[in-house]
Amino acid sequence: MRNRVEWRDAKVAEIRQVAEDVRQISFAVDGPVPRFDPGSHSNFRVEIDGEAANRTYTVIPAPPGQIAVAVKLHPQSRGGSRYMWSLGEGQEVRLTLPENRFELSWRASHYLLLAGGIGITPIYGMARALVARGASVRVVYGARSRGLMAFAEELQALLGDQLVLRDNSAGEHIDLAAEFAALPADAECYLCGPIGMLEAAKAAWAAAGRPVSRLRYEVFGDSGLFAEKPFTVDVLNRGVTVPVRSDQSLLDALIGAGVEMISDCRRGECGLCAVRVEAKDGQIDHRDVFFSAEEKAEGHRMCACVSRLTEGHAVIDVGYRG
Ligand code: FES
Structure with a gap:
């Protein structure tokens, strides 16, 4: 397992349609690519609405010197999959060497x-x-x-x-x-x-x-129990009301509105982006694996990177860290 994120330049080497809505995209990476375990992820620098952002994809088996991912084009894409699908062969990208957060134990009989x-x-x-x-x-x-x-x-x-x-x-x-x-x-x-x-x-x-x-x-962070709809949040002690579009995460909307946030995985795993929900008139569509079922049922906290309101309005505290 790698502990340090290492960014590299790479070029699109091959694009292959592997299902109706999934493309396998292979990248030739500058410099050696260390062996990586199945279940590893790479981050990609993507461009969404003209702004740079990072998106994480699981890497799949690839020839030496390459990193490959399989990207589903999401109808409600917040921009990451749309960007990845816009890539053409030879196009240059920035990506990180794979690191693993979903490891096989290698100890089971089956x-x-x-x-x-x-x-x-x-x-x-x-x-x-x-x-x-x-x-x-x-x-x-x-x-x-x-x-x-x-x-x-x-x-x-x-x-x-x-x-x-x-x-x-x-x-x-x-x-x-x-x-x-x-x-x-x-x-x-x-x-x-x-x-x-x-x-x-x-x-x-x-x-x-x-x-x-x-x-x-x-x-997957975008797999909720409800369809994405727009909602708004008032940010406690910041004096701002932030609209969140249906194709945008709460985290991205807050950052875009100038609210300082911390985050890491952007997959609902680490909990760093968690906010406290002080009041709400919609339901929370919890999409993280960080909070327990009991904490989700209480409805007082949510991971801003993946979870969202079903609709309506909420008052949140971003200063909260539990
Ligand atoms: S950034 Fe890790 S849970 Fe949101």
Whole structure:
């Protein structure tokens, strides 16, 4: 695991459509690229509305000297995926060498990998690494339709009948209880998908009596339970009212309005961007994995990088750090 963020220049080497809404973009990187683990992430300097910003993507297996990502074009993109999709071959970018926040333990007798939609990106790399080491692995991959499943052919060739595809448009869904019931006692499950899938998996994992430490996960920050709508916040002791567009995060809106904020992961993991919600007339759509279910139910705090109000207005305190 890398501990230091190291920015590099790179050029787009290849672009490949790997699903209806997913492009694999490979970058030739200046200088050597150290070996990286499956589940690692790179940050990219992107341009959104003429302003520089950073976006994080999971890296997928790539030839030596390259870093590759698979980017889903989000209809409600806050700008990151739109920028990545605008890249052409030969275009120059800035990116960081991969670092890992979603690591395989390498200690289990069997691995169940669950992917929902674009959550396949770390799962794809993990499956390849586990098979290469001769580990016992099963992948269950659900998406809204077959055409939206990136890397399905590659996984089929890799895993044979240990790959299960669940096409939601055909009425197929992942049977979490059955999958967990079939696991050996010391199996581990790795999940990447939307927050609703994670919450269902946590509940099914607990109901199956399995140890919390053996369910590992990450979610996409833009996968809420509600569609994005605009809302406004009054910032306590700052005297500003900040409108937040449907295609913008609360964190970006606050920074854009000149409110000083601290943040790191921008994925709802570290909690650095948390704000206290003093009053609200909408609901909070919690999209982070930092706060517990109980803290989310209290509704007093939210991670500004990914969570948002369903609509309406709130009064927030950005000076709060808990
Ligand atoms: S920046 Fe890490 S949770 Fe928001």
